[in-house]
Amino acid sequence: MENEIKLTLEQEAPAAPTLTLEGAEPEEPQAQEGAKPTTLDESILSPEEQKMVDDFSQKINLQNSTMVMQYGSAAQRKIANFSDTALNNVRTKDLGEVGDQISNLVVELKGFDIDEEERRGFFGRFKNTGNKIIAMKSRYDSAETNVNKIAAALEKHQVQLMKDVVMLDQLYSMNLNYHKELTMYIIAGKKKLQQERATTLEQMKQKAKQTGLAEDAQAANDFAQQCDSFEKKLHDLELTRMVSVQMSPQIRLVQNNDKLMSDKIQSTLVNTIPLWKSQMVLALGLAHSEQAVRAQKEVTDMTNELLRKNADKLKMSTIETARETERGVVDMETLRHTNLSLIQTLDEVVKIQDEGRAKRRAAEAEIGRLEGELKQKLLDIHT
Template sequence: MSDAFKDVSTVPTLTLEPFQAEEEKKPAVQPEEPKLDDTILTEEERRMVDAFAQQIDLTNSSMILQYGAGTQKKMADFSESALENVKSKDLGEVGTLLTNVVTELKSFDEEESKGFLGIFKKASNKVESMKAKYSKAEENVNQIVKALDNHQVQLLKDVAILDKMYDLNLTYFKELSMYILAGKKKLEEVRSTQFAELMSKAQVSGLPEDAQAAKDLDSMCNRFEKKLHDLELTRMISIQTAPQIRLVQNNDTQMVEKIQSTIVNTIPLWKSQMLLALGVEHSSQAAAAQRQVTDMTNELLKKNAETLKMSTIETAKESERGIADLETLKATNESLISTLDEVMNIQREGREKRREAEVELRNMENELKAKLLEIRG
């Protein structure tokens, strides 16, 4: 997973070079929206947008088709890699290992119904039995801890990778924003200058070729406007990806913390408790001292039980976090569906308006021809 992002630049780049894609996406119709805020850009990036806008040629059909496609492809590959990272992560195994630790410690405690010190009142061979059980439990726990250590190292690597993924997503977000800003600047400039000049020329000359030239430029502007809207949809995916990355990263971090707590707190406490129990057995205390030791051990057992309880509860809480993540994904999915519905409505309205415009253009052409015939007569 780390190799997928190791050599990827996090500096925004803009290009008008054709992008070789397996298949082309149909541009979506651009809805009426507030002007895109450029405050997310630095001064240098704003100057880059202004300079890039001057290079855009709306009369170049190939350029319009490829505009921003490189960043869209990088965003698609990035989303696939991010999804693969989530799919390959098995936090359930870590939860199982943590549960196994608790099971090992509880199973040892339950070997004697009267607790650790209750064994001291029986035959001396019970001490050897207790040591043997402790050694077996310790071996099992150590194996589990070794596996947890490996998971902890991997999770820490994943957290670092997710930071890189977040930075890359921010870069793609900026690139898309810069493409959109540059495109809108150029679109506004062309419509207010070239298109306006062609319309004025067509109205003055009355020639069909002049009217056609104005119509061609208007069509190119509309195509480019749809392309910009397509980029805005990709930009929205980038916006939604950022909190999703942080959610996955937060889950990894919390699991690392839980592993650390188990290794540095729970298990050492259990071992020290066992050493204390064995040490007390080897002493020759009077009955009063024996009761004090029993009270002390019982207190340790209670504290250890509370620690295990808290560990179990926290682990259960962490495992339930997946429900909240699913709700987030559900809300995101509903939002995307709503967006696509709106886009479809806008496309339908756009088609109706274009049909109306075509009818109007035919009427205008017929009127122009009739007027020309009158002049010739």
């Protein structure tokens, strides 16, 4: 046991767990009606502790009401303070913040992936490749800075978690010590209670029967009630002891969570982050290789494209040149068209001339008729 347990009747309880009959504030009994008393096995105590319990039980005075009310209160108060300490340890540890930081780390690692849409055109593709590498380097620098900040914060949390694991070990040992202390209080109290009921109470009852005096009967009744109160106080201590019993696995659960989170942080720091950095460096190297391969491919493709275009142009030029050199000065189609147009022109001229002659003859006849009508009109005027 880390802290030595001492039985004492001093007014103030020392820092180490002790058995005392005084020095604690009175508490109301929390006995549950109908609960059966718990039988504790004294074999869990060492011979020295058993002797300490036997000696201490003889100092218990059940006729002292104040002592009965305060019995074990110091140990109960230690358990209460200890529970507050353990609870505060859980409250002040924000494992959710660690989870958030790990989530932020995942976001940073995923955010490095760059997949830009390539521009069209030979020079556009070269420019886009260069921009992509620049963007990758910029994104990597930014992500690395944020990752390092998160890693530093996680390292601080890991250090605190490791300290908490050690502290919880100490709390676990303290709880075992308090549990042993309560057990000794209960065993000593039960021994004294059993002894007093079997001796002092029976003697007081026999005295009351023999004397028949009311004050002797009242004294026996008062002592019996005092024994009942002390039994309830012991039951109250057993309830407190149960709290201590439950505290041990709870401490281990919290400690195990701290260990798991510490291991998770350790894995992130020594595996995830270095692996990510190596992969990003590899990605940058591959991007440079990709740029060189793409440049060579573009040059080769452009060379082939130029050769194909020049071959097509040479073919067309050669064919047109040959075709033009084989043509006559005047195409037959042109001669036929010209001849047909000339014939049509002559026919049209002849037709127009014939129509002109016919119109002139008609006009001459019309003029003669008009002249005759005019003469006749003049003759008619003078006659």
